[in-house]
Amino acid sequence: MMRERDNETSDDVDNGVLERTDNLETTGIGIVDGTTAQIDLALPRLSDDDDDYVEDEDSAVPVNDHDLRYGDQDADVEEGLGEDLAAEDLATVEPAEEVVDAEVVVPAAEAAVSTHTGVTRRAMHHPVSNDKHALERVRGARVEEEPLQSRRLDQLSADRESPDLLTADRLIDRARVAAPEPEGVWQRLVYGATRGRVALADNPRVRARKELDRRISAPLAGGAKFVPVLSRKGGVGKTSVTTLLGMALADAREDRVIAIDANPDRGTLAERIERSSGKTVRDLVRARADVSGFNDLSAIVARDETRLDILASDADPHLSEAFSDRDYHDVAAIAAHYYSIVLTDSGTGIVHSVMDATLELADQLLIVAGRSVDEAKLASETLSWLESNGYAELARHAIVVLNTSRPGASLVRPAELESHFRTRVRAVVTIPYDAHIATGGPITFRDLSAATRGAARELAAVVVEGLRSAGTVR
Numbered sequence: 240m241m242r243e244r245d246n247e248t249s250d251d252v253d254n255g256v257l258e259r260t261d262n263l264e265t266t267g268i269g270i271v272d273g274t275t276a277q278i279d280l281a282l283p284r285l286s287d288d289d290d291d292y293v294e295d296e297d298s299a300v301p302v303n304d305h306d307l308r309y310g311d312q313d314a315d316v317e318e319g320l321g322e323d324l325a326a327e328d329l330a331t332v333e334p335a336e337e338v339v340d341a342e343v344v345v346p347a348a349e350a351a352v353s354t355h356t357g358v359t360r361r362a363m364h365h366p367v368s369n370d371k372h373a374l375e376r377v378r379g380a381r382v383e384e385e386p387l388q389s390r391r392l393d394q395l396s397a398d399r400e401s402p403d404l405l406t407a408d409r410l411i412d413r414a415r416v417a418a419p420e421p422e423g424v425w426q427r428l429v430y431g432a433t434r435g436r437v438a439l440a441d442n443p444r445v446r447a448r449k450e451l452d453r454r455i456s457a458p459l460a461g462g463a464k465f466v467p468v469l470s471r472k473g474g475v476g477k478t479s480v481t482t483l484l485g486m487a488l489a490d491a492r493e494d495r496v497i498a499i500d501a502n503p504d505r506g507t508l509a510e511r512i513e514r515s516s517g518k519t520v521r522d523l524v525r526a527r528a529d530v531s532g533f534n535d536l537s538a539i540v541a542r543d544e545t546r547l548d549i550l551a552s553d554a555d556p557h558l559s560e561a562f563s564d565r566d567y568h569d570v571a572a573i574a575a576h577y578y579s580i581v582l583t584d585s586g587t588g589i590v591h592s593v594m595d596a597t598l599e600l601a602d603q604l605l606i607v608a609g610r611s612v613d614e615a616k617l618a619s620e621t622l623s624w625l626e627s628n629g630y631a632e633l634a635r636h637a638i639v640v641l642n643t644s645r646p647g648a649s650l651v652r653p654a655e656l657e658s659h660f661r662t663r664v665r666a667v668v669t670i671p672y673d674a675h676i677a678t679g680g681p682i683t684f685r686d687l688s689a690a691t692r693g694a695a696r697e698l699a700a701v702v703v704e705g706l707r708s709a710g711t712v713r
Contacts, residue, residue, distance in 0.1 A: 421445075451693075454700035455491040457707060463575035464706045465600040467583040468607060471617045475609040476642040478502075479676050480698075481584040482511040482547075483691070484605070486684040487699035489547040494579035497540065499570060500552035501593045502586040503562055509551030512543040513681040519551045523573065524566050533577050545684050548578070564596040571600055580706075589624060598630055603705045604637040606664075608656075610649045615656055622663050636708075637664045638701055643672040665705060668698045 419438070420430055426439040441449070468484070470477040481498055489496040500508035500520065509515055518539040523530075530536055540548040550570070553562070574581045583597055604625075608618030618639060625634040639660040641653070653669065660667045673691040676682060684692065 451696050451700055452491050455488065455696060455703055456493065457703055459494075459579055459703070459706055463578055463581055464602045465571065465575075465581045465583065465597075466603045466605060466702060466706075467585050467597045467601050468605045469585050469589060469621060470607040471588055471621050472609070472614055473587045474644070475607050475614050476644045476670070476676075477587075477607045478506065478508050478511060478584055479644075479682070480605065480607050480640050480642055480670065481508060481582055482682050483670065483676075483687075483695040484698055484702065485547040485549075485582050486543065486545045486682070487692075487695040488580055488702070490545040490684060491696070491699065492579075495548065495577060496546070496580045496582070497548040497550060497574055497578045498582040498584060499550045499574065500584050501562070501567060501597060502552050502584060503591055503593060504586055505554065506552035506584060506586070508584045509541060509549055510680075511682050512541060512547070512549055513683070514541050514543060515551070516541040519553050520562065520566075520570055521553050523550065523570055524562075527569050527573055530573055536573065536577055543684075550574075563592055567593045567596040568600075571596070589621060598625075598633070601633060603702055604633050605640055605702070606637055607640045607642055608660075610641055610643055610651050610653065610656065612651060615651070615659075619659065619663070635664065636705060638666045638668060638698070638705065639664050640698065641667065641669045643670060644677070646672050646674075646677070666701045668694065668701060670694045670698070 420435075421427065421438050421441055422445045423439075423442050426441065429437055429439050440446075466484075468477055468481045485496055485498040498508060500506035502508075509519075516539060523536075523539050526535070526539070537548075540550050542548050571581065585591075585594060585597055588594075606618050606621055608615050622634045622637070625631065625637075641656055641660075643649070657667045657669070671688070671690050671694060673688050675686055675688070676691070684695075687695070
């Protein structure tokens with residue numbers, strides 16, 4: 240509060256000097272001039288019963304709710320804000336050129352009149368509003384927005400897209416992508432003459448081949464699939480059919496295919512490919528505990544040019560007799576871990592030591608029959624044995640392969656054979672005679688006749704379709 244002093248004020252009071260120093264509540268400062276003014280300041284007094292302050296060793300520390308939450312951070316902000324407010328209050332007060340002790344020389348006409356009557360330091364710093372969030376408004380509006388990188392996709396706004404929308408179908412301009420070069424003489428001629436702008440349709444033969452590739456390469460759900468190849472009579476081409484099927488599958492599919500020779504009487508499956516590892520199924524049985532990756536297994540199996548892996552049987556028939564159901568389960572467990580399709584070249588007959596384990600794991604059965612009366616009858620009897628020994632479901636979904644192992648026309652009517660077996664199994668496939676196979680040596684898939692390769696690929700497609708059918712048979 241400021242009041243004008245009368246010119247007749249007693250000379251005992253010196254201008255510009257504190258009037259009293261014993262009372263800190265109110266004091267006056269005189270302004271030295273011909274026409275002077277006095278500014279009365281009301282200073283807060285700290286009392287023992289003030290709940291807002293606790294006397295510390297160095298300073299009074301606020302302990303109200305706001306200070307407990309914000310701590311020293313608000314104190315620093317308030318200190319700076321107090322300086323700004325004080326500067327604003329005294330913006331119209333210009334200091335004199337010389338300041339001595341407590342004397343402030345200010346023209347009376349420009350003296351600012353300001354009164355602060357708060358009872359706490361916070362009240363002095365906030366003379367206009369008692370809102371406890373005033374400091375935050377002074378510092379600027381704080382946008383409490385969650386960072387984008389920490390948001391879930393479902394929290395994004397409607398105008399924002401997630402990364403999974405950046406698909407090739409959306410981004411690639413198909414009109415500018417050249418069509419694949421077609422097969423066939425005329426198709427390639429037109430394609431080259433138009434610089435890829437015109438691609439004629441494939442001929443029927445090429446379309447049939449691509450459709451067969453699609454059927455063979457269809458994905459298989461679940462774990463490894465086991466396909467045993469059975470025959471009750473030797474010499475009908477069981478091992479050759481196993482090799483052809485494995486090559487056709489491995490040549491068209493992206494996953495791994497293996498053929499295991501489980502013949503206890505000196506099998507010849509490994510002799511049907513050109514490459515040999517020198518290891519047998521007995522080596523895998525001994526080293527099964529040390530197989531920790533595919534590299535360990537690939538050192539034991541042999542692989543041909545179609546990527547078919549073959550696990551040979553023991554060359555010594557006395558040792559191969561020791562190959563039991565337990566051994567087959569151990570080998571099958573390792574093969575199932577690294578391969579999608581496991582073919583088993585079973586021994587001749589259906590009552591040898593490994594047959595029970597083979598049938599227990601089977602997902603699809605192949606029964607090989609020759610094109611003679613006795614060979615056809617043995618194959619049909621095999622189906623009857625399966626039906627009467629708990630494998631009726633496997634028998635109904637089996638595939639009968641009519642293998643032509645001898646050249647020339649047979650006296651047996653092939654149509655009658657197919658008609659008989661179609662009443663008992665799911666499918667019947669005929670493999671024509673091929674001199675390359677009849678030699679008994681290694682089989683090279685690309686060297687087979689077109690008819691033999693086509694029959695092997697058709698057999699592979701039928702097998703895959705059976706494995707993909709609902710309700711896998713166990």
